[in-house]
Amino acid sequence: MARLVLQRLAATVPVLLLVTAGVFALLHLTPGDPIDAMMAESADATAKASLRAELGLDRPLHVQYVAWMGRLLRGDLGHSIRNGEPVLENVSRRIRPSLQLALLAMAISLLVAFPVGIASAVRRNTSVDRVGTTFALFGICMPNFLLALLLIFLFGVTLRWLPISGYVDPAEELVDGLRSLALPAVTLGLALAAVVTRTLRSSMLEALTEDYVRTARAKGLSEWRVVRGHVLRNALIPVVTVLGLQLGTLIGGAVITEYVFALPGIGRLVVDGVFARDYPLVQGVVLLIAVGFIASNLVVDLLYGLIDPRIRHR
C-alpha cells in the first residue's frame, strides 16, 4: 500500500511539470498583457513600463519560467499581479467555499442518486424506472445557470426563504452558512445526482445479470440482501470513479454557479485571473488544482481496493 502511494506520487512529478509548462506557455501566448488589463484606462506608457519592470514581466519568457520554477521549488507561488497578495493566500481563502460547496453538493447528489438509481435498476422498465431515468435526463440536460436562476427566483425572490447570493462561512455561523450554500449546492448536486443515478443504474443492471446473483437468489437470500450485498457492492466501482472525477470538477469547475451566486470560489478565481492575464495567480491555482485532481484520483484507486478485494494492491 505504502509502496503504491509512493509510486503514484513519483509519477505525478512529470505530470505536474507538463501542466506547469503547458499553462505557462498557453497563458503567455494568449494575446493581452496583465499590466494593460490592470491599467485599462491609462495610456501612460512610462508608468506601465516601470510597473512591468517592477514585476519582472519585461524579461524573456524562459527566464520568467525558470525564475518561477525556482521560487516554486522553495515553496513560493509568487504574488498575484492584480491584488498583490501571495497566490497561496488567494487560494487558501478561495478554497474553503469551494470545498464546502463541493462536499455539500456531493452529499445532496448521493442522497438523491442512491435511492433513485437503486429503485430504477431493481424495478427496471416499470413506472418507477421511467420516473427515475426522466429525472436523470432532466438533471443532465438542465444547464446550471438556468437551474440556478430558477432556484433563486423561487426560493430567494418569491418565497424569500433563502438568501439570493453571497457567502457565509458555515464554520463561523453554521445556520447562515448552510443557508448561503443551500441553493448553489442544490444546483450542483442535482446535476451530479443525475450522472450518478445513470451510472449506478446501468452498472447495477449489469451486475443483476451475473451468475453470482442467481446463485445468491438460489440460496434463498432476501432480495434486499442480494441487492445490498452482491449487486450494489459490485456496481460501486464505476460510481466511485465518476464521483472521484466529479469531485475535482466540482471544486475547480463550478465557475458558473459561483458566478451566479456570488460565491468566492476557486473556479471564479481562475477565470477572473485569466481575463486579467494574472500569470502567477493562474499558474499557481492550476498547479494546485492539478495536485488536487491527482490526489483525488489516488484516493479513488485506494477505495477500489476497499470495495473490491480482487484489486487490492500489494
Next chain:
Amino acid sequence: MTVSRREFLKASVVVVGVPWLGLAPAAAAAADPPRKGGTLRVGFYIEAQTMDPHLSGSKIDRQVYHNIYEPLVTLDTRLGVKPGLAESWTQPDPKTLVFKLRRGVKFHDGTDFNAEAAKFNIERMKTEPKSVRKGEVANIDTVDVVDSHTIRVNLKKPDAALLATLTDRAGMMVSPKVVQERGAELGRNAKGAGTGPFEFVEWVRDSHLIIKRNDAYWNKQGGPYLDRVRYRPIPDDVVKLQSLQSGEIDVMDYVQPRDVAAVKADKNVVVVDVPSLADFAYQLNLTRPPFNNKALRQAVASALDLEQIVKGVWLNVGVAANGPIPPTSWAYDRSIAPIKRDLAKAKAKLAEGGQPNGFTFTMTTNNIPINVQEAEVMQAQLAEAGIVAKVKLVDSATLIADGNNKNFEMISFQWSGRPDPDGNTYQFLRTTPGTSFNWSGISNPQIDALLDRTREISNQAERRKLYSELTKLLQDELPMLFIIHPIEPKAFSPRVQNYEAIPDGMMRFKDVWMR
C-alpha cells in the same frame, strides 16, 4: 420607454442643473428632515482591487475612495471644479497653481492635513515605483510648501485639464503617517488613511468592505448621516437586480439597458438616470487599408444609423454621439448634430474611394452581449450600402493588445470619460510616438494644434469654441466613429434619500440618509 434625444438633453440639464433638489429618491420626501443611522448595503459588479488610491487601476476602487478619501478639489453636478481639501486656488501664471488648503482637517488617524502632507502625496504619485498616477501628474514639475497651509504647484507646461484631474484619485490625500508605517499593507487596510466623511473599517476579501461614519468630519453642513456603508461584490447582473428587489441590498451601481424599463416599473426600486462622461466609439486603423482611405471611412459613417443603434441596441439608455464630448460637459456643442444616415452619400463615397461595389473589413469588439448586438446591427446597416463587416469577438485583454499593436481594421473603444473634455480627446487624437490610446494612428497637424491650444488657455468659453471646431473636424476626418454617450442608471431602495448624481458616476454618500 421612449426618450427622444432632445428630451434626454433636457433631462440631463435638469439632472446636472438642479443639484439642490438632491435628485430622485429625495424628491418625494423633501419635507422630511434627514435621519441619522442605518447601514447602506451596496452591490457592485466586481470587488475592489486596492485601498491605495495612488496604486489603483480599477474603476470600482474609486466608488469606495470618494467616501473615505478627499481630493484637493471636487466636481459639482455640472462638472465644474469646486473646493475640496483646498479651499481656494489661484493661477498667477499658466505654469503655476497655488492652493490654499483647508485648516482644521485631520486624517482619520488623528494627524493633521497640511501643506507638507499634500506635497508628500503628490511626490509619492510621481516617484513610487508602482504608482499608477504618474501619467496624470506628469505635468507637475515640483511642489513647494509656501506656508503650513499653502502649496505652490509648478508645472512643466500649461495644463488647463489638470484641475479636473485633481478631482479624482490623482488629487486624493492619504495620511503620510499611514503610508510610512503601513507600506504595502495600505492596499488592504485603509484604517486612518483618509479625511473623508466615512472611515475605513474592514475589508474581508471576496466578501464585503465596510466603512463607518466619521463623526469628527470637518464639514459640519449636512451629513454624514449613515452609520455604515457595506459594499459587496455581486458579479451577475440579474442576481444583483433580484437582490435589490428582494431587499438584500439598497443600492446597485449600474442597471443594464435591457433591465431599465422593467426596473422603472417596479415600485420597490427607484432608478436614477446618471448621464455619464462616457463615449462609446470605434477606432479606425488609419495606418493600413481599407481605412487609410478617408472616403471609405466617410462611406462607413454615412451608412450607419446612430439613432437606430441607440434605440434598438441601447434601448434609449443614452444619446447618439456627435463626437467625443458628452452632453454632460460644458464643452458639448448641441448645435452639431450626430452624423446622419445617408445611403446615397455612402455610395458616392464608396465610388470616390475606389470601391463602388463596396468592400470587406473586420470589426473587433468585446465578447459581451450588448457589444455583439451592436456589431450585428451595424453589420446589417453597412450591408445595405454594400459594405461587408466581419465581426471578431475578443476578451478585453486581447482587445487592448490588438489596439496597442494596431492589429485591427475597426475596433471597439468604450471610454468611461473624464470630467475635463481633454480626457476624452487629447490621448486619442494627438500625434503620439509609442503607445497611447491613439490606436487609429491619426496624425493631423490641424487637430494637434487645436488640442495643444485647449491645454494652454484656461478660459472656458474659448476652450469650448476650440472643442466645437475639433468636433466638426472629427466628423470629416473620422479617425473614430462615435456611437453613443450612454446613461449609467443606478437603482436604489425607496428608503435611500438625498442621493446626488454627479456625471462621473461615483456614489458619494456624505449627504445620503435612510428612511
